[in-house]
Amino acid sequence: MTDKELETTDLSRFFEAAKQAPPTPPTALMHRVLDDARAVQPQGIRAPRQSFLVRRWREFAGAVGGWPAMAGLATATVAGVWLGVMPPAALPDATGAYLDLGGSSYLVDAAPDLGFDLVEEAL
Amino acid sequence: MPLDAMSDESDEALLMRYAAGDQAAAQALTLRLTPRVYAHACRMLGIPAEAEDVTQEALMRLWRIAPEWRRGEAQVTTWLFRVVANLCTDRLRRARGVALEAIPEPEDGQASAAEQMQEQSRAAALQAALARLPDRQRQAVILRHIEGLSNPQIAEIMEIGVEAVESLTARGKRALAADLAGKREELGYTDD
Missing domain, CATH: 1.10.1740.10 (RNA polymerase sigma factor, region 2, helix turn helix motif)
Structure with a gap:
């Protein structure tokens, strides 16, 4: 039998036998390795502690439906402010009407006798 | 565990x-x-x-x-x-x-230490034969034929080229075959 024949027939069976019966590590070794792993393992990175306001804000955002709902609220708020500041021409000027900017205004002195001169006299 | x-x-x-x-x-x-x-x-x-x-x-x-x-x-x-x-x-x-x-080198007919421990099994015979290989051949043969790694992986592990790995495994297997040839009957193998 040639070397080549030996390689293809017998050796494969020897290798298979070796694969089927691998040396098994002792339990004590497994424990030592695990102890080493834990001893040098980096500590987990903790999440930074959130402040009270941040937590309350997150609770509020969660209560109204999460970030999608918050985005809708923010958009509506910005749109409202914009309409208030720069109303389209077709809309009545609500701010001007409320403050009556187009009409006359009156200045009423509710206590005409009261003034700083009295305070000075008292001193 | x-x-x-x-x-x-x-x-x-x-x-x-x-x-x-x-x-x-x-x-x-x-x-x-x-x-x-x-x-x-x-x-x-x-x-x-x-x-x-x-x-x-x-x-x-x-x-x-x-x-x-x-x-x-x-x-x-x-x-x-x-x-x-x-x-x-x-x-x-x-x-x-x-x-x-x-x-001492094991004598003919006398079991090596590994064989005694594993009761003349084929794996023990292979282990004993592997122990008689040069270190680099032994390493290449174990990685290729027992661990089942590819030649490029072995080349990376041994920090040599793939051709060198092939040469080491081929020489290692020839030496193993020659070493184990005398034990074929002893281990229950007959001519195929």
């Missing part, structure tokens, strides 16, 4: 989790890698106590490098086998001058 419950995760993913502080990953990696490293070290060194030391040291190096591990740069097992190979080579070099020369 529970079985590796993270069997669907790659070694590298587990190593990343280990580096992030996941204790379950430490256990899963230990259960998964220790047997492979120990078996390889045992086959390379032939002395269980030495193999235990090498296993513990190799894995300790893995734990220490975990935080700096670069994802995708190397396979964990390839890296680990390279460490084991270097540790085994160091020990074999240190031992060669004293211990190995002190061990």
Whole structure:
């Protein structure tokens, strides 16, 4: 039998036998390795502690439906402010009407006798 | 000790989790890698106590490098086998001058120490024959034909070219075949 024949027939069976019966590590070794792993393992990175306001804000955002709902609220708020500041021409000027900017205004002195001169006299 | 419950995760993913502080990953990696490293070290060194030391040291190096591990740069097992190979080579070099020369060559018909322990099994005969191979041939043959690694992986582990790996395994197998030829009948093989 040639070397080549030996390689293809017998050796494969020897290798298979070796694969089927691998040396098994002792339990004590497994424990030592695990102890080493834990001893040098980096500590987990903790999440930074959130402040009270941040937590309350997150609770509020969660209560109204999460970030999608918050985005809708923010958009509506910005749109409202914009309409208030720069109303389209077709809309009545609500701010001007409320403050009556187009009409006359009156200045009423509710206590005409009261003034700083009295305070000075008292001193 | 529970079985590796993270069997669907790659070694590298587990190593990343280990580096992030996941204790379950430490256990899963230990259960998964220790047997492979120990078996390889045992086959390379032939002395269980030495193999235990090498296993513990190799894995300790893995734990220490975990935080700096670069994802995708190397396979964990390839890296680990390279460490084991270097540790085994160091020990074999240190031992060669004293211990190995002190061990008598097994005589014909007389079982070696490994064979006595494993009751003349085929695996023991192979182990004994492997022990008589030059270190580099033994390493290449074990990695290729027992660990089942590819030639490029072995080349990376042994830090040589693929052709050199092929040459080492071929010479190693020829030497093994010649060594084991006389034991074929003894081990229950007959001419096919």
